Amino acid sequence: MFMSGNGSEERIVYLDNAATSFPKPLCVWRAMEHYFFKVGGNPGRSGHRLSYRASEILFDTREALARLFNIDTPERIVFTKNATEAINVAILGLLKPGERVVTTAMEHNAVMRPLRYLEKTQGVRVDVVPADSRGMVDMEAMARVLEEKAALLVVNHASNVAGSLVDLAGVGALAREAGVPMLVDVAQTAGCFPIDVKSMNISIMAFTGHKSLLGPQGTGGLYVAPGLEPYPLIRGGTGSKSELEEQPALWPDAHESGTPNVVGLAGLRAGVEFVLEEGVDSIRAHEGRLFERFWQGAREIPGLILYGPDEWKERVAVVSLNVGGEDPAWVGHRLDRDYGIMVRVGLHCAPSAHKSLGTFPRGTVRVAFGLFNTSDEVDMALEALEAIARG
Amino acid sequence: MVGRLLTFVNTHRVIKAERLLRGSNLEVEVIPTPKDISSECGMSLVVKEGEFQRALDILAEAGVEVVSVHEWKRE
Numbered sequence: 173m174f175m176s177g178n179g180s181e182e183r184i185v186y187l188d189n190a191a192t193s194f195p196k197p198l199c200v201w202r203a204m205e206h207y208f209f210k211v212g213g214n215p216g217r218s219g220h221r222l223s224y225r226a227s228e229i230l231f232d233t234r235e236a237l238a239r240l241f242n243i244d245t246p247e248r249i250v251f252t253k254n255a256t257e258a259i260n261v262a263i264l265g266l267l268k269p270g271e272r273v274v275t276t277a278m279e280h281n282a283v284m285r286p287l288r289y290l291e292k293t294q295g296v297r298v299d300v301v302p303a304d305s306r307g308m309v310d311m312e313a314m315a316r317v318l319e320e321k322a323a324l325l326v327v328n329h330a331s332n333v334a335g336s337l338v339d340l341a342g343v344g345a346l347a348r349e350a351g352v353p354m355l356v357d358v359a360q361t362a363g364c365f366p367i368d369v370k371s372m373n374i375s376i377m378a379f380t381g382h383k384s385l386l387g388p389q390g391t392g393g394l395y396v397a398p399g400l401e402p403y404p405l406i407r408g409g410t411g412s413k414s415e416l417e418e419q420p421a422l423w424p425d426a427h428e429s430g431t432p433n434v435v436g437l438a439g440l441r442a443g444v445e446f447v448l449e450e451g452v453d454s455i456r457a458h459e460g461r462l463f464e465r466f467w468q469g470a471r472e473i474p475g476l477i478l479y480g481p482d483e484w485k486e487r488v489a490v491v492s493l494n495v496g497g498e499d500p501a502w503v504g505h506r507l508d509r510d511y512g513i514m515v516r517v518g519l520h521c522a523p524s525a526h527k528s529l530g531t532f533p534r535g536t537v538r539v540a541f542g543l544f545n546t547s548d549e550v551d552m553a554l555e556a557l558e559a560i561a562r563g
Numbered sequence: 564m565v566g567r568l569l570t571f572v573n574t575h576r577v578i579k580a581e582r583l584l585r586g587s588n589l590e591v592e593v594i595p596t597p598k599d600i601s602s603e604c605g606m607s608l609v610v611k612e613g614e615f616q617r618a619l620d621i622l623a624e625a626g627v628e629v630v631s632v633h634e635w636k637r638e
Contacts, residue, residue, distance in 0.1 A: 216574040219595025231578040247575050411605055412573045425573050
């Protein structure tokens with residue numbers, strides 16, 4: 173990809189799609205522009221047409237997400253500023269003092285920190301199911317741990333460090349058998365891996381809008397199945413039941429106090445519709461081809477250490493690696509400075525995952541492919557890594 | 564439009580109802596809910612008197628709950 177920077181064209185190879193996807197489809201920008209110039213109203217507040225059109229943007233975004241995830245009740249999708257906020261609403265809003273929660277060693281701090289907070293302040297018991305050195309969660313241990321009563325199971329669908337997937341249908345079946353609601357963090361999979369809340373038995377799902385759903389930053393949300401009622405983290409004006417000074421229990425109003433990020437959600441809607449049109453299966457196939465090309469090439473480079481599963485069916489296109497004993501920060505800097513290649517280095521906000529891989533506290537270099545990457549870009553990354561590994 | 568005014572629990576349901584009714588070729592006007600009727604939601608739907616029962620049937624079939632129904636006489 174070529175970008176103009178400081179008046180001159182520069183070649184950019186963006187391989188940091190696990191942090192945020194870039195670039196976005198043109199339709200996302202157009203939808204945001206349309207909101208800015210043609211809509212502009214505050215949804216659910218005033219009675220005029222621009223307010224109503226803004227409400228329709230939220231409505232259509234929920235409908236598009238419901239289609240993507242096979243959700244029957246779009247009003248039970250509420251918008252947050254990111255997956256972290258959605259996870260916090262679910263964890264803090266559902267767990268009561270002294271209850272037991274089960275999670276995995278591959279979680280992001282978006283899950284671990286609220287859980288450790290409740291452990292410390294509310295006496296919540298946190299049981300962590302281990303993962304192996306490839307980042308695969310131990311399913312036998314999961315089954316054993318779920319034999320004891322738990323109030324919630326929290327699972328990361330795909331690791332943001334190793335790219336390793338959890339077999340959601342399998343874990344979902346265990347959760348259903350144990351009668352435990354399952355909260356899934358789909359930050360790394362929504363939009364690039366097929367997700368069906370019904371067949372996977374997902375009770376609660378936290379998603380981000382700015383990764384594979386191709387929306388802008390500042391968008392995300394939470395789906396909660398009927399029958400589960402987390403208490404709201406934020407209370408305030410909803411435009412409904414205005415005569416009451418108590419928070420309404422209605423969905424989505426209960427969890428959407430204050431004016432939402434309509435311009436962002438207009439972009440998210442366009443992103444989700446783009447994904448629906450491309451097809452998640454075809455997006456996954458494209459990313460699979462990029463991964464296979466990279467993985468085969470990377471294995472040939474002396475000194476390169478690769479983490480995570482070898483098999484595409486067990487992972488997404490997020491790859492962690494190290495170059496010999498070199499500091500990941502320096503490798504990342506050389507990729508950027510000398511080759512124009514953008515990656516992320518360090519612990520990726522997931523210390524527990526790095527402990528499973530044996531890469532704590534050094535961390536890794538993370539290469540994450542997206543829908544708009546090409547096989548040429550894979551080759552450029554391989555050439556650069558080979559040159560850095562040669563020293 | 565003169566007819567019946569239907570109120571809903573929130574804007575999400577108003578939009579859902581409006582699209583269902585328009586999709587069935589019913590005439591619908593979206594208006595701010597009059598203060599003497601309710602503060603449930605900012606918007607309500609007005610349908611023609613002659614199409615009112617059909618509107619209720621369509622909404623009931625789709626599971627969209629109507630909170631209240633009122634006569635509406637303002638043009």
